[in-house]
Amino acid sequence: MDYLKKYLDLVERGMAEELTAMSGVASPHLYSIVKQYLEAGGKRLRPCLLLACCEAVGGDVKSALPAAIAVEMYHNWTLIHDDVIDHDDFRRGRATGHRLGASLGTKDLGLEGDVADDYGKNAAILAGDVLQARATEKLFELQGFSDAVVLSVVREMTGRLTVDLLNGEQLDVEMSHLPFEKVDESMISKMMLGKTSALLRYCASAGAALGCGEPLESCGIARDLGEFAALCGLAFQLKDDLLGIFGDERRFGKPIGSDIREGKRTLLACQALARCDGKERERFLQIYGSNDISEAELELARKFLSRGVEATQETMESCVSQALEILEKLEFPSDSARGKLVAFAESMVARDL
Amino acid sequence: MDYLKKYLDLVERGMAEELTAMSGVASPHLYSIVKQYLEAGGKRLRPCLLLACCEAVGGDVKSALPAAIAVEMYHNWTLIHDDVIDHDDFRRGRATGHRLGASLGTKDLGLEGDVADDYGKNAAILAGDVLQARATEKLFELQGFSDAVVLSVVREMTGRLTVDLLNGEQLDVEMSHLPFEKVDESMISKMMLGKTSALLRYCASAGAALGCGEPLESCGIARDLGEFAALCGLAFQLKDDLLGIFGDERRFGKPIGSDIREGKRTLLACQALARCDGKERERFLQIYGSNDISEAELELARKFLSRGVEATQETMESCVSQALEILEKLEFPSDSARGKLVAFAESMVARDL
Numbered sequence: 084m085d086y087l088k089k090y091l092d093l094v095e096r097g098m099a100e101e102l103t104a105m106s107g108v109a110s111p112h113l114y115s116i117v118k119q120y121l122e123a124g125g126k127r128l129r130p131c132l133l134l135a136c137c138e139a140v141g142g143d144v145k146s147a148l149p150a151a152i153a154v155e156m157y158h159n160w161t162l163i164h165d166d167v168i169d170h171d172d173f174r175r176g177r178a179t180g181h182r183l184g185a186s187l188g189t190k191d192l193g194l195e196g197d198v199a200d201d202y203g204k205n206a207a208i209l210a211g212d213v214l215q216a217r218a219t220e221k222l223f224e225l226q227g228f229s230d231a232v233v234l235s236v237v238r239e240m241t242g243r244l245t246v247d248l249l250n251g252e253q254l255d256v257e258m259s260h261l262p263f264e265k266v267d268e269s270m271i272s273k274m275m276l277g278k279t280s281a282l283l284r285y286c287a288s289a290g291a292a293l294g295c296g297e298p299l300e301s302c303g304i305a306r307d308l309g310e311f312a313a314l315c316g317l318a319f320q321l322k323d324d325l326l327g328i329f330g331d332e333r334r335f336g337k338p339i340g341s342d343i344r345e346g347k348r349t350l351l352a353c354q355a356l357a358r359c360d361g362k363e364r365e366r367f368l369q370i371y372g373s374n375d376i377s378e379a380e381l382e383l384a385r386k387f388l389s390r391g392v393e394a395t396q397e398t399m400e401s402c403v404s405q406a407l408e409i410l411e412k413l414e415f416p417s418d419s420a421r422g423k424l425v426a427f428a429e430s431m432v433a434r435d436l
Numbered sequence: 437m438d439y440l441k442k443y444l445d446l447v448e449r450g451m452a453e454e455l456t457a458m459s460g461v462a463s464p465h466l467y468s469i470v471k472q473y474l475e476a477g478g479k480r481l482r483p484c485l486l487l488a489c490c491e492a493v494g495g496d497v498k499s500a501l502p503a504a505i506a507v508e509m510y511h512n513w514t515l516i517h518d519d520v521i522d523h524d525d526f527r528r529g530r531a532t533g534h535r536l537g538a539s540l541g542t543k544d545l546g547l548e549g550d551v552a553d554d555y556g557k558n559a560a561i562l563a564g565d566v567l568q569a570r571a572t573e574k575l576f577e578l579q580g581f582s583d584a585v586v587l588s589v590v591r592e593m594t595g596r597l598t599v600d601l602l603n604g605e606q607l608d609v610e611m612s613h614l615p616f617e618k619v620d621e622s623m624i625s626k627m628m629l630g631k632t633s634a635l636l637r638y639c640a641s642a643g644a645a646l647g648c649g650e651p652l653e654s655c656g657i658a659r660d661l662g663e664f665a666a667l668c669g670l671a672f673q674l675k676d677d678l679l680g681i682f683g684d685e686r687r688f689g690k691p692i693g694s695d696i697r698e699g700k701r702t703l704l705a706c707q708a709l710a711r712c713d714g715k716e717r718e719r720f721l722q723i724y725g726s727n728d729i730s731e732a733e734l735e736l737a738r739k740f741l742s743r744g745v746e747a748t749q750e751t752m753e754s755c756v757s758q759a760l761e762i763l764e765k766l767e768f769p770s771d772s773a774r775g776k777l778v779a780f781a782e783s784m785v786a787r788d789l
Contacts, residue, residue, distance in 0.1 A: 108599050109599060109602075109603065110602075110603040110606040110607065112606065112610070113602070113603070113606055164561055164562075164565065167561065168558045168561065168562075188613070192610065192613045192614065193613075194613055198613075202609065202613065205521045205609055206606065206609070208517055208520065208521065208561060209517075209521075209602050209605055209606050209609075211565075212517065212564075212565075212568065212598070212602055213598065213599060213602050215565065215568060215569070216568070216593075216594045216595070216598035216599070216602075217594070217595075217598075217599070219572060219590075219594040220591060220594040220595040220598075223587070223591045223595070229583075230582075230583035230584055230587055231583055233587065234576070234583055234586065234587060234590075237572075237587075237590060238573060238576045240569075241569045241570070241572040241573040241594075242569070242570075242573040242576070245565070245566065245569035245570075245573075246461055246462060246566060246569070246570070249462075249463075249466070249562050249565055249566050249569075250462065250463045250466070252562055253463040253465065253466055253559065253562050254463065256555065256558055256559070256562075257465075257545065260541070260545045260546075260547055260551075260555065261545065
């Protein structure tokens with residue numbers, strides 16, 4: 084996304100500075116885990132959105148940078164704990180926090196087997212905890228804003244954002260243990276609104292509030308851009324689910340089939356299931372969520388899942404349309420500001436990685 | 437501690453209100469875990485210290501109450517994650533977070549065995565995360581203070597306090613994996629300063645800053661009372677270690693011998709080891725940290741440990757003396773204010789539970 088390039092450069096520089104600052108502060112093993120995540124990068128979607136919204140309302144991008152770094156740190160905190168919870172070994176091609184922690188335990192403390200694994204998990208829990216706090220503290224580096232504005236973005240982060248996001252994560256865990264027949268679309272929407280949309284909403288709202296120099300809760304455009312971003316988040320997640328089944332494995336970086344083996348609770352799977360008859364349902368539910376399946380069964384599952392694609396795409400496009408409608412009602416200081424946000428919304432679905 | 441009674445009543449009422457507020461916010465299983473900890477109570481030492489320091493400098497106790505509740509929530513967040521890390525099944529006579537989570541997974545989701553255990557751990561990680569954020573957010577309920585004062589107590593909590601505390605926790609985990617011979621007194625002091633003293637320091641500093649209506653970082657008496665409380669924290673921890681070995685099991689509520697079986701890295705054990713000759717050292721190290729020991733070996737370990745009691749008591753009393761010296765140099769609006777803090781320091785060591 085070329086139009087984000089300017090933001091991305093700023094974010095990478097800010098992140099490098101933050102890593103230097105943290106290196107003397109956090110305990111070495113905890114720091115190594117934090118560094119592993121913050122360096123690996125990813126798309127830096129969240130900090131770029133925050134800066135784009137700040138600029139869109141006429142704000143100064145550079146002065147909002149600490150908040151952009153803070154949301155990226157916040158995002159990575161949730162990933163570290165998520166990876167412990169999901170027992171994932173790799174993320175972005177690198178060892179996850181608990182795996183790295185286990186290696187450090189072996190290297191520096193001579194631990195082996197289960198003891199090393201346990202040490203790794205503990206270190207990942209603590210590293211995530213440090214990063215959660217440090218993300219909030221990063222907001223205090225904001226300069227040139229009134230205390231009321233800084234307070235408002237800190238409060239929203241430790242308040243609504245965190246509760247929404249963790250409730251979404253918990254719902255995701257609970258759903259994974261429910262029989263698929265008991266999972267419905269409204270649960271999946273609620274989960275996505277928590278796990279994916281809550282942080283994007285925060286990024287847009289905080290960016291706009293800082294850009295306007297107004298406390299988040301009383302800044303109308305911050306609220307509207309928050310809604311805009313939450314809708315973009317839904318579209319992003321739906322696209323992610325589609326790419327997880329039908330994407331190019333090498334480009335997307337995630338083994339195709341892992342969502343099927345895991346039996347991931349997605350709108351796509353719900354929509355597909357609703358389009359199967361009795362016998363097909365039975366077969367689909369047999370395969371979906373089973374680790375021990377053949378290539379032929381994987382193909383069959385994809386065939387069933389393809390029946391949900393149209394409905395999922397419709398929902399996804401409707402989210403983007405609603406997001407764009409919000410933008411239309413808003414006034415921006417320049418057309419290019421609006422243009423970037425339009426491009427952001429459209430990029431949620433027009434991507435193959 | 438009778439002189440804390442007034443504070444304790446306020447804290448219990450405030451805690452009940454907070455639980456009501458959280459019940460509609462956090463996901464039911466996460467809420468159940470949080471409630472289990474916040475209700476079980478314990479000594480409420482931290483919120484009472486915060487209120488005592490607020491009052492000692494002439495502040496209004498009631499207006500500082502949200503901060504008192506916040507530190508108790510903060511403390512319980514760390515306990516939930518601690519219990520996951522230490523694989524502890526009980527705390528204060530109730531199931532720990534991950535054990536309760538596992539039961540809820542069984543009851544509501546039909547999970548069994550390892551799957552239930554895993555669910556319980558995940559729920560406890562997320563419940564701790566929610567409580568960490570919510571503790572910070574609680575500080576925003578402070579009314580009648582300038583934004584700068586509120587910002588300063590939020591910043592200190594998410595900044596220095598959290599890093600110090602989690603580094604202490606991490607050091608504790610690392611030391612538990614080091615051979616005892618490699619553990620020295622300075623590591624143990626550093627660990628205690630993080631795990632125990634950091635939060636007490638915060639309580640005293642925040643209480644004093646709120647009482648004075650000044651930002652924490654520029655409030656001299658907040659810094660001094662912070663030092664006072666950090667020293668009290670060291671004394672508290674040393675007493676805890678003594679009670680863990682020589683206390684009355686029924687009163688102290690912790691099975692005597694568990695510290696020996698766990699091989700807990702304490703100053704007491706260090707001091708004892710320094711007073712053993714070659715053969716005794718070998719025997720002591722054989723027993724200390726071994727789960728599979730006889731009653732006779734437990735007794736022998738206690739005999740060895742008794743050699744460290746005098747030195748530990750001296751250190752403990754020196755901490756209390758230094759804490760009292762700090763008080764002597766400070767001016768308080770009333771003698772009764774000073775008296776309460778003196779009583780607090782003395783109660784760190786004059787207790788049997």
